[in-house]
Amino acid sequence: METSPHHHDQNNAQDDYIVFGAPQIEDDEVAEVVDSLRSGWLGTGPKVAAFEEQFRRYIGCDHAVALNSCTAGLHLSMLAAGLKPGDEVITTPMTFCATVNTILHVGATPVLVDCDRATCLIDPQRIEDAISPRTRAIVPVHLCGRPCNMDAMMDIARRHDLIVIEDAAHAIEAAYNGRKVGNISHFTCFSFYVTKNVITGEGGMVTTNNPDFAARIKMYGLHGMSHDAWARYSDNGYKHYAVLFPGFKYNMMDIQAAIGIHQLKRVEPNWQRRQQIWALYNEAFADLPVGLPAPVEPNTRHAHHLYTLFIDEERCGLARDQFIHELHKRGIGAGVHYVSVHLHPYYQQTFGYQPSDFPNARWISERTVSIPLSPRLTDEEVARVIEGVRGLAR
C-alpha cells in the first residue's frame, strides 16, 4: 500500500487531518516555478543543469544526471551497466516494486534474498550465498533511509566482479562509514517523488563517478540522441543530432528542477527536524508493546525518511491494518513500506514464489506501519500522532 497524499484528501473532510508524507512547499519554490513559466523555458534547460550541479556538490561525487523519476534512473543504470537477458541481479524483496520491475525491464532475472528482520535491509551473507556464474549486479535498497552495509556490499562486488546499483530513493542524506550514499558504488538512484525527502513532484537523479556511465545515462534518457556525434560535420550554428540507441523519454523539466533547487537548500534543516521527531517518537513509544526502528548503527548516518512501528496482533491487541484504520479515524495518515515483492500476484505467478520463501520480509510485511515524519509537522501534530499511537497500542 503506497499511500499517496492525493488520495487521502478525498476521504477526509477534516481540515486538521495529518496527511502522510505531505510535501513542504515554500514561497521560493512557487516563485521559481513562476519564473520558469514566464521565461518560456519549460523543458530541460538551465535550471536542470543548476540542480544537477548543486546535487552533485551535496553528494560530493563526480556526476549527477537528473531524470523524471528514480525508476527511470534504475532502468537506465541497468542499461548503462550492460545488463541483458540471462543476467541475474540480486536484490531484496522488502522494497517498492520499481526496484524489481526495472530489472525485468532490461530482461534480466531478479534473484531475491531475504532481509534482516530488525534493520529490514538486505543481508550481505545471503547475497554471497546467492551468487551464481550468471550474477552481474547487486541492487541494495536503503530502506527508510537506513544505509545498507556498503563496506560488505563493495567487498562482495569486488571479489565477484559485480556492478552495484543503489536504490537510494529514501536516502539522500545517508552515509555509511564516513562515505556519503551516492559516492560509494557504481550507480546511485534518488527519488524526488512527492513523499520523499527532497521533492520535484516527479523526478529522480543518478549519481556516479564514472564519466562513461554518466554520458550513457544522459543519452539513453533522451531518445538515445547524441549532439556530439555529428557536430564535426557542421561548422555553422545548427547542430545535427545522431541517434545512437533506441532511447527513452526520461528527461527532467526545468519546472521540476525549479522546485528541487529550493528543496535541496533545506535538505539539512529538514533532516534535523525529522531526526528530532524521530527521537520524540522513540522516547514516547519505548514502553509500548510495539516494535520500534532498530537503533542507528555506529559510523552511519540514517536519512530518517520513514519511522516504522511493528504492530504484532498478539502483543498489541490489534492487527496492523486495524491499527492503520484506527489512526485514520483519529485524523492521522499512515503508510505501509512495504508489502514484500514476493507477496504480489505478478511475481508469484511469474517466479513461483511462496509466501514462506522470505520469512523476514513476510514478517515485516504483516506488521510494518509508517507514521507521519514530515518536517512540516508542527509540535502539536507530533503530539497528536504520539497520543494517537499511545491510545491504540496499550
Ligand SMILES: *Cc1c(COP(=O)(O)O)cnc(C)c1O
Ligand atoms: C519511491 C521509490 C522508488 C521510485 O521512485 P520514483 O521517483 O517514484 O520512480 C523506488 N524505490 C523505492 C524504495 C522508493 O521508495
